[in-house]
Amino acid sequence: MRTDVQGHALAVLSKVxxxxxxxxxxxxxxxxxxxYTGSRSSFRYAAARGGKSKxxxxxSSDSLFDLSLSDEQQMLVEMLDSFAxxxxxxxxxxxxxxxxxxxxxxxxxxxxxxxxxxxxxxHGGMAxxxxxxxxxxxxxxxxxxxxxxxASLLVPLSAANCIRRWASPEQQAQWLPAFxxxxxAEPYALAVNEPAVLADPQRLQTTxxxxxxxxxxxxxxxxxxxxxxxxxxLVAAQCSDGPALFWVDAASKGISRQAEPAMGLKAxxxxxxxxxxxxxxxxxxxxxxxxxxxxxLACSSLAWCALAxxxxxxxxxxxxxxxxxRVAFGEPISHRQGVAFMVADLAIEIDAMRLMVWRxxxxxxxxxxxxxxxxxxxxxxxxxxxxxxxxxVQLLGGHGFTKExxxxxxxRDLRAIAIQAGGLHL
Amino acid sequence: xxxxxPKKFRALENQAHQVAAQFFRPISRKYDKAEHAYPKELDLLxxxxxxxxxxxxxxxxxxxxxxxxxxxxxxxxxxxxxxLSALLGVxxxxxxxxxxxxxxxxxxxGNAAIxxxxxxxxxxxxxxxxxAMAITEPGCGSDSAAIRTTAVKDGDHYILxxxxxxxxxxxxxxxxxxxxxxxxxxxxxxxxxxxxxxGTPGMxxxxxxxxxxxxxxxxxxxxxxxxxxxxxxxxxxxxxxxxKGFAGVMETFDNTRPLVAGMxxxxxxxxxxxxxxxxxxxxxxxxxxxxxxxxxxxxxTLYRLEAEWEAxxxxxxxxxxxxDNKLPNSKEASIAKxxxxxxxxxxxxxxxxxxxxxxxxxxxxxEKWARDSKILDIFEGTQQIQLLIxxxxxxxxxSSELK
Ligand SMILES: Cc1cc2nc3c(=O)[nH]c(=O)nc-3n(C[C@H](O)[C@H](O)[C@H](O)COP(=O)(O)OP(=O)(O)OC[C@H]3O[C@@H](n4cnc5c(N)ncnc54)[C@H](O)[C@@H]3O)c2cc1C
Numbered sequence: 001m002r003t004d005v006q007g008h009a010l011a012v013l014s015k016v017x018x019x020x021x022x023x024x025x026x027x028x029x030x031x032x033x034x035x036y037t038g039s040r041s042s043f044r045y046a047a048a049r050g051g052k053s054k055x056x057x058x059x060s061s062d063s064l065f066d067l068s069l070s071d072e073q074q075m076l077v078e079m080l081d082s083f084a085x086x087x088x089x090x091x092x093x094x095x096x097x098x099x100x101x102x103x104x105x106x107x108x109x110x111x112x113x114x115x116x117x118x119x120x121x122x123h124g125g126m127a128x129x130x131x132x133x134x135x136x137x138x139x140x141x142x143x144x145x146x147x148x149x150x151a152s153l154l155v156p157l158s159a160a161n162c163i164r165r166w167a168s169p170e171q172q173a174q175w176l177p178a179f180x181x182x183x184x185a186e187p188y189a190l191a192v193n194e195p196a197v198l199a200d201p202q203r204l205q206t207t208x209x210x211x212x213x214x215x216x217x218x219x220x221x222x223x224x225x226x227x228x229x230x231x232x233x234l235v236a237a238q239c240s241d242g243p244a245l246f247w248v249d250a251a252s253k254g255i256s257r258q259a260e261p262a263m264g265l266k267a268x269x270x271x272x273x274x275x276x277x278x279x280x281x282x283x284x285x286x287x288x289x290x291x292x293x294x295x296x297l298a299c300s301s302l303a304w305c306a307l308a309x310x311x312x313x314x315x316x317x318x319x320x321x322x323x324x325x326r327v328a329f330g331e332p333i334s335h336r337q338g339v340a341f342m343v344a345d346l347a348i349e350i351d352a353m354r355l356m357v358w359r360x361x362x363x364x365x366x367x368x369x370x371x372x373x374x375x376x377x378x379x380x381x382x383x384x385x386x387x388x389x390x391x392x393v394q395l396l397g398g399h400g401f402t403k404e405x406x407x408x409x410x411x412r413d414l415r416a417i418a419i420q421a422g423g424l425h426l
Numbered sequence: 427x428x429x430x431x432p433k434k435f436r437a438l439e440n441q442a443h444q445v446a447a448q449f450f451r452p453i454s455r456k457y458d459k460a461e462h463a464y465p466k467e468l469d470l471l472x473x474x475x476x477x478x479x480x481x482x483x484x485x486x487x488x489x490x491x492x493x494x495x496x497x498x499x500x501x502x503x504x505x506x507x508x509x510l511s512a513l514l515g516v517x518x519x520x521x522x523x524x525x526x527x528x529x530x531x532x533x534x535x536g537n538a539a540i541x542x543x544x545x546x547x548x549x550x551x552x553x554x555x556x557x558a559m560a561i562t563e564p565g566c567g568s569d570s571a572a573i574r575t576t577a578v579k580d581g582d583h584y585i586l587x588x589x590x591x592x593x594x595x596x597x598x599x600x601x602x603x604x605x606x607x608x609x610x611x612x613x614x615x616x617x618x619x620x621x622x623x624x625g626t627p628g629m630x631x632x633x634x635x636x637x638x639x640x641x642x643x644x645x646x647x648x649x650x651x652x653x654x655x656x657x658x659x660x661x662x663x664x665x666x667x668x669x670k671g672f673a674g675v676m677e678t679f680d681n682t683r684p685l686v687a688g689m690x691x692x693x694x695x696x697x698x699x700x701x702x703x704x705x706x707x708x709x710x711x712x713x714x715x716x717x718x719x720x721x722x723x724x725x726x727t728l729y730r731l732e733a734e735w736e737a738x739x740x741x742x743x744x745x746x747x748x749x750d751n752k753l754p755n756s757k758e759a760s761i762a763k764x765x766x767x768x769x770x771x772x773x774x775x776x777x778x779x780x781x782x783x784x785x786x787x788x789x790x791x792x793e794k795w796a797r798d799s800k801i802l803d804i805f806e807g808t809q810q811i812q813l814l815i816x817x818x819x820x821x822x823x824x825s826s827e828l829k
Contacts, residue, residue, distance in 0.1 A: 062428055063428070063432055063433040063434065064428060064432045064433075064434075064504055064505075065428060065429065065430070065431070065432045065506050065510060065743060066427060066428045066429075066504045066747075067427065067429070067744060067747060068427070068504060069427070133427050198717075198719055198720060200716065200717050200720055201717075202715055202716065202717075294715060316820075320820055320821060323821065324821055324822070334817075334821045334823065334828070335823070335827050335828055337810075337813075337814070337817075337828070337829075340813070340814075340817035340818075340821060340823070341810070341813045341814075341817060343817055343820055344764070344813040344814075344816040344817040344820065345813070347761065347816060347820055348741070348764055348765050348816065349737075351741060351744075351758075351761060352738070352740070352741055352765060353737075355429070355737065355740035355741060355744060356733070356736060356737055356740065358427060358429060359429040359736075359740060362427045362429055363429075363430075371715065372714040373736075375714040375715070376714070376732055376733040376736050379718060379729050379730055379733040380733040380734065380736075380737055382718075383730070
């Protein structure tokens with residue numbers, strides 16, 4: 001096992017070393033730095049695990065209020081920041097117009113090894129004991145490039161997280177290694193959202209009835225992120241003993257899918273997925289001992305919130321530049337309080353969103369109660385992210401209304417934060 | 427990353443909460459009614475707190491929020507020091523009563539200024555003196571660089587002339603830190619602060635304001651007519667340094683703004699707690715699971731307010747944490763003050779509405795909190811002034827470009 005972990009870390013390293021795109025985007029240096037420490041820490045864990053079974057991770061103190069990131073988190077954020085600005089942002093406009101993530105981008109994202117952060121060391125990945133804050137930072141950094149592209153690229157990591165958190169050890173051993181493999185896992189999607197008005201993900205309309213060694217799934221999922229492309233679905237359905245998650249082959253009989261274009265998230269290949277008496281073997285029900293559906297939903301909404309923080313920050317950065325350059329009535333518009341105060345308000349609310357998300361994640365990864373914090377984070381992010389979206393368009397005036405600028409896309413995408421349940425998972 | 431109350435301050439937080447619940451709450455309404463009456467109960471409490479302060483540098487009170495406090499710590503790494511502990515204490519005490527906290531002896535903003543900028547000799551003389559802070563004048567508040575009170579050097583004294591208004595505890599305190607200009611022509615750089623002790627000839631309290639809220643805290647108008655103040659009472663550097671003069675006197679605010687934000691967070695928490703109780707009795711349920719769209723309007727409103735409250739609280743803890751770790755926090759202090767000030771006002775007003783007649787009536791304290799909270803979005807820099815500070819930083823603008 002020890003060689004496995006080291007081996008996988010080395011595999012990522014060599015794959016990126018061979019790729020040429022990091023050079024094109026001036027990403028090689030930050031990349032290598034990160035992979036160096038990433039693999040180095042894997043080696044450290046591997047070595048430590050050889051000796052004792054439970055060695056605590058090197059983390060910041062749990063007794064002092066502390067907002068600082070670890071060195072590794074800091075490097076990861078820097079690297080993904082450049083990936084977001086050099087790779088995601090330039091691709092975003094066309095991806096939105098063509099309603100698809102460019103194939104090349106999917107390959108690059110796999111080479112980044114993001115899914116590794118969702119797979120435990122035992123299965124060849126890099127997920128340690130505490131992962132939620134790091135995952136939120138990943139989402140935030142990518143979200144600065146583009147919300148929809150970031151969301152789409154995070155689906156494999158989300159699926160791995162979901163399996164690691166909520167599946168039994170046997171199921172993990174079966175499904176997780178693929179995520180840390182050379183070619184990556186089959187495309188997944190997390191299907192939770194339902195189409196009914198006032199749908200409540202705690203009271204699912206999709207049902208799973210036990211019939212001998214199988215469950216029969218019936219129902220309908222909507223706005224499933226990357227749902228059109230997925231060959232594996234993680235489906236939330238109501239059982240007689242409460243809500244549950246199922247690992248479902250998307251090619252199963254009784255599943256039909258169609259594109260479900262929406263206001264935004266266009267590149268996300270959103271799908272309406274129908275289940276008609278779909279037979280799912282009982283052993284494909286996620287059976288982690290501490291399965292907690294409410295916590296699953298919370299980890300999902302936190303992922304969307306973290307993305308929203310990143311995209312909102314991007315919008316703020318964008319309007320700051322614009323308002324300083326745009327001249328009206330003989331002065332930059334940023335010299336007017338009506339403009340400047342809107343900008344200040346965006347900054348206030350974005351930092352508020354960020355702290356709410358971080359706190360919920362930090363509590364969750366320490367194993368403390370976090371449903372309240374995640375709920376309130378979502379309440380705040382849903383409202384403020386949309387405020388950012390609409391104010392960003394406003395500050396660009398008529399120009400903001402056109403596709404010349406990314407703000408109209410962010411406006412459409414940020415509307416999703418209040419709506420999405422499932423799809424992603426920190 | 428750890429965004430909870432640090433372990434080492436939990437006892438302090440609890441202590442402050444006990445003071446708020448057992449000491450402030452029972453006399454809260456009494457001094458809301460008896461405006462200008464001195465809450466004599468505070469003397470005992472102040473003595474108690476002084477004792478605790480001596481026992482532990484992290485005890486409750488505004489004066490612990492000074493750069494000195496943070497500087498004394500020597501250990502390496504992340505620090506949780508005087509700014510954070512003072513903030514946590516203030517939040518809890520203001521859950522009890524903001525007016526009473528503001529009326530506490532020796533915890534005034536003047537004391538924070540002395541703690542931040544006095545030299546050692548002055549600290550020796552005034553460290554234990556209850557001091558109020560007098561910046562605002564009838565003709566200027568937000569624009570504090572425009573003050574007209576003058577100080578003219580005369581031998582080893584300065585002669586002060588001018589009128590100050592809205593001085594919190596201006597009559598009760600033993601001394602007042604007065605902002606005056608050495609030379610009106612030289613603008614900000616010429617503004618200095620002076621410790622003027624009550625009893626100094628030429629200094630007169632002319633009026634106490636009648637107010638919307640925080641009635642337990644007195645607000646005085648003070649006039650200075652040829653008032654001679656020892657030159658040794660000038661805080662900081664007596665030279666007019668056109669390069670950085672104003673920064674010295676303004677420095678205090680980076681440390682005190684998060685404290686005022688903390689007051690807002692405290693009073694808002696009081697309103698939230700009570701309203702949740704009243705709504706729960708009326709059948710509302712808060713389990714943080716149901717979508718906002720599927721709960722009652724009252725429940726959804728309370729959730730929203732609670733989210734805003736948590737956000738303000740975290741922003742304020744961040745500003746104090748930055749101060750403790752010597753990270754420049756001017757923007758973050760203003761963010762905290764802006765967010766907490768407006769959110770506390772919104773929360774306390776909404777809570778009155780949520781509780782209906784009970785909220786509006788004087789049997790409950792909700793209507794009082796809704797009156798008390800308003801000042802927190804005004805003093806120590808109004809909402810708009812905070813937004814100006816934040817916007818100038820973000821946009822890279824000077825005060826002449828973004829006015
Ligand atoms: C109860 C109480 C206690 C106080 N305690 C003290 C104390 O202890 N010591 C002390 O020195 N002062 C104290 N103050 C004064 C307080 O700090 C000032 O009232 C406050 O700074 C605002 O000044 P102002 O009242 O002159 O309002 P103004 O400056 O006249 O402002 C009026 C309005 O205009 C807005 N405004 C002003 N300038 C701008 C601008 N450039 N851009 C946009 N909007 C602007 C303000 O936000 C406000 O809404 C106290 C006040 C009260 C009511």
